[in-house]
Amino acid sequence: MANAGNAGNAGNGADIGVIGGSGFYSFLEDVTEVEVTTPYGSPSDSLFFGELAGRRVVFLPRHGRGHHLPPHRINYRANLWALRSAGVRQVLGPCAVGGLRPEYGPGTLLVPDQLVDRTKARTQTFFDGEPLPDGTVPNVVHTSFADPYCPDGRKVALAAAHGRGWEAVDGGTMVVIEGPRFSTRAESQWHAAMGWSVVGMTGHPEALLARELGLCYTSMALVTDLDAGAETGDGVSHTEVLRVFGENVGRLREVLFDAVAALPETESRSCLCTRVHDGWDLGIELP
Numbered sequence: 323m324a325n326a327g328n329a330g331n332a333g334n335g336a337d338i339g340v341i342g343g344s345g346f347y348s349f350l351e352d353v354t355e356v357e358v359t360t361p362y363g364s365p366s367d368s369l370f371f372g373e374l375a376g377r378r379v380v381f382l383p384r385h386g387r388g389h390h391l392p393p394h395r396i397n398y399r400a401n402l403w404a405l406r407s408a409g410v411r412q413v414l415g416p417c418a419v420g421g422l423r424p425e426y427g428p429g430t431l432l433v434p435d436q437l438v439d440r441t442k443a444r445t446q447t448f449f450d451g452e453p454l455p456d457g458t459v460p461n462v463v464h465t466s467f468a469d470p471y472c473p474d475g476r477k478v479a480l481a482a483a484h485g486r487g488w489e490a491v492d493g494g495t496m497v498v499i500e501g502p503r504f505s506t507r508a509e510s511q512w513h514a515a516m517g518w519s520v521v522g523m524t525g526h527p528e529a530l531l532a533r534e535l536g537l538c539y540t541s542m543a544l545v546t547d548l549d550a551g552a553e554t555g556d557g558v559s560h561t562e563v564l565r566v567f568g569e570n571v572g573r574l575r576e577v578l579f580d581a582v583a584a585l586p587e588t589e590s591r592s593c594l595c596t597r598v599h600d601g602w603d604l605g606i607e608l609p
């Protein structure tokens with residue numbers, strides 16, 4: 323079977339996945355922790371299954387509990403494969419970003435509609451010719467990624483924010499850098515001059531790998547700081563990022579949970595994400 327370490331058998335199954343820190347699930351009642359493996363190795367942490375508004379949800383701490391994995395060391399393929407194996411078909415990906423425009427200050431929530439990849443050393447595909455443990459070999463597949471985020475998931479996220487009185491920025495470009503360092507002032511000014519909106523370190527290849535697995539993926543970017551080119555002080559500091567994230571995690575959680583409740587049922591999805599591999603012979607069976 324392609325789905326070695328099938329999380330669906332081990333856990334309770336879930337059709338919605340949230341890739342985000344423990345601040346999002348730690349207080350839920352009846353969270354079940356399930357350790358899983360995948361053909362690509364171990365995900366960032368165990369999967370944490372819970373229930374929200376009648377929906378089965380699984381949480382995966384992107385950086386591992388205790389935040390020990392830097393962005394460039396995250397096993398993105400294992401994370402997405404593990405979620406799909408658990409039954410997940412729709413993923414919400416909250417993340418912290420830097421604002422590239424003065425008007426996108428700390429506390430801004432932005433639901434991007436575009437992405438620019440400036441990472442350098444990350445495995446970006448499942449379709450690389452590496453055989454799976456069952457001996458099947460993925461074919462060469464070129465995945466459509468013109469619109470990297472689920473259009474329906476984006477609408478749900480924006481409506482959920484609106485419902486909580488937090489007007490999110492509808493659209494914008496997230497540029498994803500390799501990290502773990504922050505940008506230089508010149509890099510940041512360049513990113514801004516290109517018209518990009520926010521800068522992060524984890525949005526890629528997370529969104530692409532979700533797309534490759536036919537998952538709906540929606541990014542919810544919380545601005546924790548103005549990036550070096552957009553502010554006038556000493557540049558981005560980690561302390562400040564943590565402070566702003568801490569201040570906003572409560573309302574981000576509320577928005578996230580409302581979005582979970584409002585996502586379409588798996589079977590009723592009609593977005594482009596579900597048709598991404600129409601006409602392709604993948605060579606492997608997705609979990």
Ligand SMILES: [Zn+2]
Binds near residue numbers: 473475537594596
């Ligand atoms: Zn979709």
